[in-house]
Amino acid sequence: xxxLPGKTVERLSQxxxxxxxxxxxxxxxxxxxxxxxILNITAVQVRRDLMLLGYSSVYRKGYPVRKLIEVIGKxxxxxxxxxxxxxxxxxxxTALTYYLSGLRxxxxxVASFDIDxxxxxxxxxxxxxxxxxxxxxxIKSKNISIGVMTVPQAxxxxxxxxxxxxxxxxxxxxxxxxxTVPPDVYLEEYDMLxxxxxxxxxxxxxxxxxx
Amino acid sequence: xxxLPGKTVERLSQxxxxxxxxxxxxxxxxxxxxxxxILNITAVQVRRDLMLLGYSSVYRKGYPVRKLIEVIGKxxxxxxxxxxxxxxxxxxxTALTYYLSGLRxxxxxVASFDIDxxxxxxxxxxxxxxxxxxxxxxIKSKNISIGVMTVPQAxxxxxxxxxxxxxxxxxxxxxxxxxTVPPDVYLEEYDMLxxxxxxxxxxxxxxxxxx
DNA sequence: ATTTTAATGTGAAATAATTAACAAATTTAA
DNA sequence: TTAAATTTGTTAATTATTTCACATTAAAAT
Numbered sequence: 001x002x003x004l005p006g007k008t009v010e011r012l013s014q015x016x017x018x019x020x021x022x023x024x025x026x027x028x029x030x031x032x033x034x035x036x037x038i039l040n041i042t043a044v045q046v047r048r049d050l051m052l053l054g055y056s057s058v059y060r061k062g063y064p065v066r067k068l069i070e071v072i073g074k075x076x077x078x079x080x081x082x083x084x085x086x087x088x089x090x091x092x093x094t095a096l097t098y099y100l101s102g103l104r105x106x107x108x109x110v111a112s113f114d115i116d117x118x119x120x121x122x123x124x125x126x127x128x129x130x131x132x133x134x135x136x137x138x139i140k141s142k143n144i145s146i147g148v149m150t151v152p153q154a155x156x157x158x159x160x161x162x163x164x165x166x167x168x169x170x171x172x173x174x175x176x177x178x179x180t181v182p183p184d185v186y187l188e189e190y191d192m193l194x195x196x197x198x199x200x201x202x203x204x205x206x207x208x209x210x211x
Numbered sequence: 212x213x214x215l216p217g218k219t220v221e222r223l224s225q226x227x228x229x230x231x232x233x234x235x236x237x238x239x240x241x242x243x244x245x246x247x248x249i250l251n252i253t254a255v256q257v258r259r260d261l262m263l264l265g266y267s268s269v270y271r272k273g274y275p276v277r278k279l280i281e282v283i284g285k286x287x288x289x290x291x292x293x294x295x296x297x298x299x300x301x302x303x304x305t306a307l308t309y310y311l312s313g314l315r316x317x318x319x320x321v322a323s324f325d326i327d328x329x330x331x332x333x334x335x336x337x338x339x340x341x342x343x344x345x346x347x348x349x350i351k352s353k354n355i356s357i358g359v360m361t362v363p364q365a366x367x368x369x370x371x372x373x374x375x376x377x378x379x380x381x382x383x384x385x386x387x388x389x390x391t392v393p394p395d396v397y398l399e400e401y402d403m404l405x406x407x408x409x410x411x412x413x414x415x416x417x418x419x420x421x422x
Numbered sequence: 423a424t425t426t427t428a429a430t431g432t433g434a435a436a437t438a439a440t441t442a443a444c445a446a447a448t449t450t451a452a
Numbered sequence: 453t454t455a456a457a458t459t460t461g462t463t464a465a466t467t468a469t470t471t472c473a474c475a476t477t478a479a480a481a482t
Contacts, residue, residue: 003416003420004412005468005469006409006413007468007469008469009408009409009412009413010405010406010409013402013404013405013408013409014389014402014405017387017402017404017405018389031428031429031430032429032430033429038389039389040389040391042470042471043429043430044470044471044472045469045470045471047429047430047431047432048431048432048469048470048471050430050431051430051431051432056430056431057429057430057431058478059428059429059430059476059477059478059479060427060428060429060430060477060478060479060480061429061478061479062429062430063430076408076411076412077411077415078411078414078415082411082414082415084407084411090306091302091303091305091306091309092302092303092306092310094302095301095302095303095306096403098302099303099403099404100403100404100407103404104404104408106411107407107408107411145414146407146410146411146414148407169414169417169418170410170411170413170414171410172406172407172410176228178225178229178249178250178251180251184417186410186413186414186417188406188409188410190401190403190406191224191225191228192307192310192311192401193224193228193310193311193314193315194221194224194225194228195221195383195399195401196295196311196318196357196359196383197220197224197287197315197318198217198220198221198224198399199357199381199382199383199397199399200287200288200289200293200317200318200357200381201215201220201287202217202220202381202397203289203293203356203357203380203381203397204288204289204293205214206380206395206397207380209214216438216439218438218439219439242458242459242460243459243460244459253440253441254459254460255440255441255442256439256440256441258459258460258461258462259439259440259441259461259462261461262460262461262462267460267461268459268460268461269448269460270446270447270448270449270458270459270460271447271448271449271450271457271458271459271460272448272449272459273459273460274460423482424481424482425480425481425482426479426480426481426482427478427479427480427481428477428478428479428480429476429477429478429479430475430476430477430478431474431475431476431477432473432474432475432476433472433473433474433475434471434472434473434474435470435471435472435473436469436470436471436472437468437469437470437471438467438468438469438470439466439467439468439469440465440466440467440468441464441465441466441467442463442464442465442466443462443463443464443465444461444462444463444464445460445461445462445463446459446460446461446462447458447459447460447461448457448458448459448460449456449457449458449459450455450456450457450458451454451455451456451457452453452454452455452456
């Protein structure tokens with residue numbers, strides 16, 4: 001089965017979120033243009049993404065919401081589920097723990113790490129904080145494959161190296177230090193300042209266009 | 212002057228960050244391939260982006276770091292600076308306030324908003340928290356053009372509407388509710404779950420390819 | 423029944439983004 | 453002071469992504 005383009009994966013994640021909302025609203029069928037409108041994209045885009053999933057709808061009634069959620073899950077999720085650790089329990093790490101805990105049935109936040117003795121041993125949303133020195137055992141015993149890095153920038157490179165050495169296969173890096181990882185580790189980087197600067201740039205541009 | 216593509220703006224923001232680091236390290240000139248390596252992209256990409264800026268370097272010595280920082284700033288920043296408000300002072304809002312305060316000389320976090328009486332009136336990194344009911348006056352008096360939304364999802368649509376009604380020109384939405392804004396308002400949405408699901412998907416795919 | 427209407431799935435076209443290729447320029451080395 | 457080496461800027465080619473256009477299908481209306 002073909003690996004999906006990253007952009008499509010992102011949208012499928014969004015579709016699923018919206019479809020779950022729709023189900024809550026009692027909606028059993030949804031048209032491509034409805035889903036598109038919710039996400040401010042085109043209906044063709046939606047249909048093309050679903051095409052890549054190999055899924056066909058019943059004509060004229062729209063896509064059956066339950067079935068579509070299931071089909072997206074089959075493609076995106078790992079059947080056994082995947083375990084995630086939050087590395088760095090500052091405000092951002094804590095926010096992420098609250099946000100992600102229990103959100104997706106196949107993505108479990110099972111541990112967090114910090115170096116602050118005041119945090120080690122504490123629990124947020126049922127997620128226990130371990131010392132960074134316990135990383136090796138914890139990753140192994142809890143079968144953690146994904147690390148979310150919300151550590152201070154000074155320790156970013158070191159922490160990334162340690163995660164990789166201890167068998168992590170995916171890193172989601174929120175620090176603003178660009179990392180390099182081996183080719184068998186998937187790296188996603190997100191820099192909040194960059195996004196904010198983009199907003200600022202386009203606000204400035206919009207303003208100058210209006211003049 | 213041409214509006215730059217969003218992708219280029221993102222990279223220019225990154226370049227500037229790296230160039231500032233390089234300056235700290237005492238580096239006065241940098242080659243395109245050096246900058247590229249730091250960011251795990253190609254040297255051609257770097258040169259093409261700089262080409263869009265209309266900037267030419269001194270041959271063979273690399274780009275003068277100071278000058279380049281200045282040129283990027285001229286293009287990205289608003290000369291008078293832009294003011295930002297953080298809306299929702301939970302863990303994420305607090306993290307962003309710490310992170311963004313004083314980070315860029317032309318982007319000032321000048322206020323935050325919340326509805327929790329326990330937070331209103333408090334200060335984080337010199338940023339005072341106001342009641343949401345004071346939004347109109349505060350946005351006006353402090354000349355705020357950008358709102359960063361870190362509110363609970365239930366209030367997202369309402370808050371966005373209020374921001375727009377009170378003259379905000381750019382919204383950076385961290386809630387997982389897709390928003391719709393008038394065409395003269397720039398909207399950037401970021402959904403952390405989507406990114407995490409993307410990491411999870413590719414980790415799963417990498418694993419199955421190895422088999 | 424037949425026609426109209428409203429959706430879908432998809433090949434082809436268009437657009438956007440990245441990379442390759444290479445001439446021009448300049449430093450370094452011979 | 454000439455040749456070799458290196459780096460840049462940019463055109464052209466490539467690749468990725470999105471949109472158009474429309475045949476196909478099925479429900480609803482006549």
